Amino acid sequence: MGANIALIFNILMNVAILLVFFRFLIQLAAVSPYNPVVLSTVKATKVVDMFSRIFPTLAKGRVNLAALVLLVVLCLFKNFGAMYLAGSPPNSAVFLLIYTFVDMIQDLIRICRYLIFATIILGWVVMFTQTRSPYIEVIQELAEPLLAPFRRLLPNMGMIDLSPILAFLALYIAQVLMNEVARVLLIGW
Known part of the structure; x- marks a missing residue:
């Protein structure tokens, strides 16, 4: 049972991290905002917009600090959760x-x-x-x-x-x- 919970947790966290990371990369690489893939990624990561009220963008809007901070928080949570579920907290x-x-x-x-x-x-x-x-x-x-x-x-x-x-x-x-x-x-x- 514990291995299944750890697997589900890992999958969910990896999907969330991947979405936020692609949101960061899309803005960094200045991909066309009218592309349907970009629009769906932005819609799926609306939480980044909430963080962008706190953290500004840098480099003429290309470096989204909100996405980067959220990415670090998600990775910290994933690693802590994985260690905790494995029975060896940091x-x-x-x-x-x-x-x-x-x-x-x-x-x-x-x-x-x-x-x-x-x-x-x-x-x-x-x-x-x-x-x-x-x-x-x-x-x-x-x-x-x-x-x-x-x-x-x-x-x-x-x-x-x-x-x-x-x-x-x-x-x-x-x-x-x-x-x-x-x-x-x-x-x-």
Whole structure:
């Protein structure tokens, strides 16, 4: 029974975190607000608008502090709940904060990898079918800020885009570093 409750709690928290995170990324990447996917995400995350009365937006409205604060609160609640339901509540608040921060960065790296991979696959889909959907546009617009710095580094090779390979390499290095930090953190506590 306890394992089922922990699983349901984990699923619900991950869905809430993912929705708020996509709300943050959509605003950060300046995705078109008229896209139906963006409209439904904004409607599903109305709670962010309540927090935006307290926390302002930065960088000409692109960095939504309300979504970021809500994301941190949700991640803290998820990690505390998961530890509590597993029967090992955290020893200290500092450990919970550091663990949540490392976990959030690892999740960010994972989502960035998924976005880049989805962009590659959807690029092929668009090329072969010659059609675009709102979902494809949102994913490509979300991945563009990740790939743009690498495109500036590489020479123009026409139809061949090697920027995802460099982005995957950079994300892999970041993931290895964060895994090492997580390992040291867990050993230290």
